[in-house]
Amino acid sequence: MPETAVSQQQYAPKDYKSSLKPIWCPGCGDFGVLNALYKAMSICGLSPEKTVIVSGIGCSSRLPGFVTTYGFHSVHGRALTIATGIKVSRPDLNVVVVGGDGDGYSIGAGHLPHTARRNPDITYLIMNNNVYGLTKGQVSPTSMVPMASVQANLDPKRWKTTPYGMTEDTINPIAMAIAYDISFVARGFSYRPNQLTEIIVAGLQHKGFALIDAFSPCPTFNQDQTDDFYKERTYDVPEDHDPTDRVKAFELALRTDGYPIGVIYRNDLKHSIMEEQAALKSRFAGQPSGSVSALLHRFV
Amino acid sequence: MPETAVSQQQYAPKDYKSSLKPIWCPGCGDFGVLNALYKAMSICGLSPEKTVIVSGIGCSSRLPGFVTTYGFHSVHGRALTIATGIKVSRPDLNVVVVGGDGDGYSIGAGHLPHTARRNPDITYLIMNNNVYGLTKGQVSPTSMVPMASVQANLDPKRWKTTPYGMTEDTINPIAMAIAYDISFVARGFSYRPNQLTEIIVAGLQHKGFALIDAFSPCPTFNQDQTDDFYKERTYDVPEDHDPTDRVKAFELALRTDGYPIGVIYRNDLKHSIMEEQAALKSRFAGQPSGSVSALLHRFV
């Protein structure tokens, strides 16, 4: 979150609310995430005209329309690439990316490690419902269903594309993010709204790439990972956890006794591509080398 | 490596050598990898007609042409997807994937975590030269060059696309692979041929997805990560390392005092998609349900 994107003016959460009514189903976890985002933006004092919310495609990716900032509702899986273009070319803007688990971890998975390498000052908020919502209930990389081989029942059920059980494993996005050295990695839950707000604020304030994976249940297509499911299985990141210890963070991410909520990993020493680009430019600043005529004369 | 792909006949390493002469530059590390592969195939007794070597595009991806097995030299970054199609539809074949660091970790990065989820019995051998060879010396995700901001010299040098130093970080493919829970993760070095052969043998024998990242210097376009560079910085995986301890493996992968060579992580408990698919099919086997006429009659 650059200084340039913070406003003198005070904005209430509702000031970020656009006139478009969310089209989500009643009970959709995304409402909670959206509200937390309104609040976090208000707390940080983000200037709406200096903020861009970028998304891919999915129920969750409709979010930019419900906010009064600039937005870019792009194509499935590519939000990070677009956001990187915005941020690197306009470091003065605040750039937030939002989307679903399918958008970010399935089709978009290839962009994550590379965005981590660049470490742009972008906050990426994934609304993880462990399912494909918009396309009506197919399996996602974060879906949790017994394997086909251990399913006793032949009755088609669960995910529409894995009716007899999954034939592949579930990913652990937090562990992956730590391996990528994403410089801020956190987990949130849409039914823990205050904590989620805090996490988003921390992500916005973090200088560098921040990934926040927020559980955001889809009551319409996922009757397993419900709000209750997560209420029972989430707990706070232990007080004594040191998020700058990468190995410990990885260990925490692998724990199978539930899902720690909070900041799991951070690396504040990492360079950002904007810094690198700025360093480059500043070294040439003042030199008259940026001239087309001079360039052409090199070939005389 | 399925039983079905092992031959009764004995094959010497040279029996796997095709009539096509490698087009690599003198001193290219890929020669060493190719020779280790010949030997490993011989040790495992792989039947050439039951083996397929799949690759993308790059200098290293030319490898299938130099082997007498079936091969598929596909497009840049997609070798894993093609190999998955082959393996899942024909579990009786032995499937090996080869390619470069750019092919596998840059454009192909999105397929790695998902291949890990499926865990097909495929051995993936990456010839990591920390550079783009075939396109003549651009930066790769594994390239190691000082950052732009810490480069003192403005003289264009190093990678052709980062002449003043890198603006992004280097990835750690081993750490990533462990986070993906790739069920066999190893590092090799083309100038430690015997060890590399052993590692490839272990990878071929592993039931599940095996990733072997082999340093394979490119003397033509990378004068930094030379054979000497790696000779000085590689050491054996410590004797007491337990590769089934995922956290410890991650810790080892993060070490900055050099590059451990050997098997760094393995998870032999993981299901493979072929097992899952077989389980599914066997449950329906014998039932007359697979009939088009029956299907149509459901709509009468």
Added chain:
Amino acid sequence: MSQQTATHATDVVVRLAGESGEGVVSLGDLTVQMLSSLGLDIYTFQTFPAEIKGGTVMYQIRVHSGVTLSQGDGVDVLIALSKDGYDTFHQGMREDGILLYDSDAFTPPESPGRTEYGLPISTLANHEKQAVRSEVEGEQLKRLPPPKNIVGLGALMRLISAPLEPAEQYIRDLFGRKGEPIVRMNINALHVGAQHIENQIGAKRTPHVYPVPIERERLTINGNQMLAIGALAAGCRFYAGYPITPASDIMEFLAKEMPKFGGELIQAEDEIAAIGMCLGASFAGKKSMTATSGPGLSLMVEQINLGGQAELPVVVADIQRGGASTGMPTKTSQGDLNLAVYGVHNESPRIVIAASSVEDCFWTSVDAFNLAEKYQCPVILLSDQALATRKCTIPMPELDKVRLEERLKPTSEELSNGFHRFELTETGVSPMSIPGMAGGAYVSTGIEHDELSNPGYDPDLAQRMKAKRFRKLETLAKSEGASYYRLWGEPRRAKVGIIAFGSTEGVLRESAERAREEGYPVAHLHCRLINPLPVEAIKEFAARCDKILIPELNWSGQFGHWVRANTNIEYHSFTKDVGLPFAPNEIYNQIIQLLAE
């Protein structure tokens, strides 16, 4: 009433409209089932919102005594379950049409000439639920929805004078295992709905449907289902895909069936992986397929090209949807023709084929696999949202007419004499070895190569290899062009000749027939094979018609351009690209206008 003979013809268009999630689709499905059990022909047309909740849904059912070719023009009966549903979809109603609305939900504006039936659906359904309350145990009661659909069904059946017996039977079958009280609740709901209409009818207008004796086995099925079953019939044993509207249900259908057929199905991480997996499986000897829509087809472009260059059979079904980019994902269009025929850098051969009716989806799917195998190249099968979701009553396909092609394999002699995978043959087709065949090893590649598949860029080699690959399409065009188009009417005397492709066949036939019945000579050539195009047939047809009309559902007239680029004929273009199929009237008017010019 079911004794009624078929001398009375039925042709009624019923439209259901309401909020997404409100049961419009299930009421539609129920209605379809009831009506087709009366021997009537059904043709549905559905539109969905792009959102999961909150948009309006429309389900239109044309009921007809004979072959039904389109969704029809005016709406005879509109059933509006919500105000928004009414507002969005009352357009297109006949002025003297019938409106049946949920009077619990809204009151429609006045409209003279219209016949109206108000029905307090929620009240009635709740009442029936309360009636069995004491007999149903707690947890089941909680999750028991009031039988709104069934009330609606009863009302509708009565309105169109259809018998209630089939619905009763259906309710018994469906709810039997849930216990007698639930069955009773639903049967009562059915009758209450019917009775409520009965009470209002008096002198009001009602349309009638007349049952028809059923002579041949019939299915009620949609385009995607037929396409998926066709794939299995053609021997498809590997599917990889990525969900996308309106193609997802092909994968969902096959996910249930593929293991039963001994095949594999994978939900890939994206469309790029999906097509890659299919190419891999094909290389390994399996008939493989993926299905997608525009955005996914865009992502597959690179590897479809690899398939063309490496000569691998593969079927890519593209279920076209509305709009560029994400566009209008739940609406229909024929806008991907350009991408299907031209979507390749440089050039490698591909075959493009289009399905034109629900029945044809089955056969086109079979043809697609056969062509892919025979010519060892990608086949793009075009369908669209309207066809995919269109439920029709169709005769049972004659499965003994299914003929399967298998790719040409090398003989053992060829395998033992230094096998040439890319032998330069006269037809362009070369024998293809499969991993496992001793002596058949080769490296499949997208790089230019010689007969042995070794990389090579010699100009002469490049020339001959490219010629070989494209010769396959020439061979196809020569050998079987005629089975890939259909001719309706008599071009020799036609003043207007229609040339078209894909899902518009029915509506074009209906419009042309109507014109012919009125004495206007109109002919119609419908292409199933798009690339290679039946050039000779088109030229001949065009030469015999005074004027040519090319109607299509996209902006620029892609098919017309494609036809012109291939044949140089002159034509009149009629395009529409707003997410809706053609209505018969639209086309009829175009014909009349052309005749008058």
Added chain:
Amino acid sequence: MSQQTATHATDVVVRLAGESGEGVVSLGDLTVQMLSSLGLDIYTFQTFPAEIKGGTVMYQIRVHSGVTLSQGDGVDVLIALSKDGYDTFHQGMREDGILLYDSDAFTPPESPGRTEYGLPISTLANHEKQAVRSEVEGEQLKRLPPPKNIVGLGALMRLISAPLEPAEQYIRDLFGRKGEPIVRMNINALHVGAQHIENQIGAKRTPHVYPVPIERERLTINGNQMLAIGALAAGCRFYAGYPITPASDIMEFLAKEMPKFGGELIQAEDEIAAIGMCLGASFAGKKSMTATSGPGLSLMVEQINLGGQAELPVVVADIQRGGASTGMPTKTSQGDLNLAVYGVHNESPRIVIAASSVEDCFWTSVDAFNLAEKYQCPVILLSDQALATRKCTIPMPELDKVRLEERLKPTSEELSNGFHRFELTETGVSPMSIPGMAGGAYVSTGIEHDELSNPGYDPDLAQRMKAKRFRKLETLAKSEGASYYRLWGEPRRAKVGIIAFGSTEGVLRESAERAREEGYPVAHLHCRLINPLPVEAIKEFAARCDKILIPELNWSGQFGHWVRANTNIEYHSFTKDVGLPFAPNEIYNQIIQLLAE
């Protein structure tokens, strides 16, 4: 000899051939530098192997006293540095041509009529190295290559009777800081090479080059360099790309320059990310660009479509290469035209423009950015391998003729009155706000939308929004069509009219001029704007010519089909797609053949 006046004309084709990595390219570059410093015009043509080492390389230089339009036909002088080089590239030599070969490397087969010079290049070069041995310090000596290139350069200069002074000067400049012994070694090598030829000449044939007085400042530069500089001149300040032959050097060039211009450059993880980043930067207000080749363009298809639908300016340079899929990556082709104009699911507007000469690369690049800004849509700029690597001597572009367009921005009044990003205007162009502008906030989207950019799929809205977007292309076609094609010759009296696009302009002009000089009336219309096509100009041109010839470097005649689909004109197609450009003779023969028919 440099006193020679320009009354003698030079037109010599020199071809260098040898193994990749053997110094062919550096010898070629040196030769080009020397000859252009004599005021002569240079036109090069290079082919590379797809492998890094081991293949053969060819570097052809045509030297000419005036404007040079093509690489020429026959080869006057072949310099063969290896047997493979000779074998692969001796075809095309004139029968009475001159062969200069490395006699240390091989002995060429006999060929009567040919003049031959054997030169023991390695021996001579080693000798010169040994001569300075004692004066050079250990480590430097080890890495000092024997001056083979310079021996070759001396020999060649003498052979074509060019003065050695410029080369001497060049050696002093280049090696000065390495110390006097190195300079001496190279100067001696130069003279030894020259002397060796001198000794053999006797009565043997030698071609002559005659210096020309230099009147205007000239550059020796290739197509990719001009394209990159053009982008900077046009205001490009953001570049994201992924390496691919033959586009990589655009990125490599800009990587050095962009920071000096205050812009950013990113090597993306793939082409999908590259185009995404460019769209992002464009949305944020920057002029942005990516460059790629066929496989990369294929991967960009989905998001170029997003750019069209969301109305974002962006420039995509496609440096076409040979073959489908990976094909023939280091060879040339004009095979991506279809993908450029049709590569989109459903339809969104894009502009396609093609560069036709090295000089034109600069202006086309400027035009591409201007068009993108003005019409707020993607512009695909077509170049190709031959043009990209073609080094030519060209006049210094007149930079004061560069005019820059900026996208239409909202006025402060528009911003304060409820800004409508997608206002339905007459031209189709609507004001575009940029993040940071208060009151300008909107959500850019690929979904169909209303004027406020809110999602909407109402048929009427869909119709009007699509019409608006395509209206931009109509506006363009109307307003500036004429500056986007060039006319050569006089169509009114033409028996043959050539219509073409892209990098073939020079060779077509040369062939047509030759035909005209011989009294055959031939005209030539060369299109720079491909989409929208200058339809009226083409129709008019075609109407005035007896016969139309459309020559192009791809298999199926893509441009011809495109022209026909747009204009319905009749034409004769001449295609070639083997990785090589046209030779003037090929086209000339086509013209003569057409005239005779």
